[in-house]
Amino acid sequence: MERAVRHVIKSGWYRHNTKIADNIFMNTLQSEKDIPTNSVFISTVAEWIRVNHSDLL
Numbered sequence: 001m002e003r004a005v006r007h008v009i010k011s012g013w014y015r016h017n018t019k020i021a022d023n024i025f026m027n028t029l030q031s032e033k034d035i036p037t038n039s040v041f042i043s044t045v046a047e048w049i050r051v052n053h054s055d056l057l
Contacts, residue, residue, distance in 0.1 A: 002038060006017045009041050 013021075013035045028044050029036060036044065049056070 005038050010035055023027065 025036060025044055028040055
C-alpha cells in the first residue's frame, strides 16, 4: 500500500500545476526538485484543506 501511495505522489508530482503546488507546499520542501514523502504530502494537503476549505468539512 505504501509503495502505491509513493508511486501516485511521484507520478502526479511531475505533472502538477506549479502554481498550486507552490501555494500548498511553500515551506515544506528544501528545493524545487524535492518530492514530498508520503507523510509530508498527506499532512500538508490535509492541513491546507483544513485551513482553506473548512466549509467542505
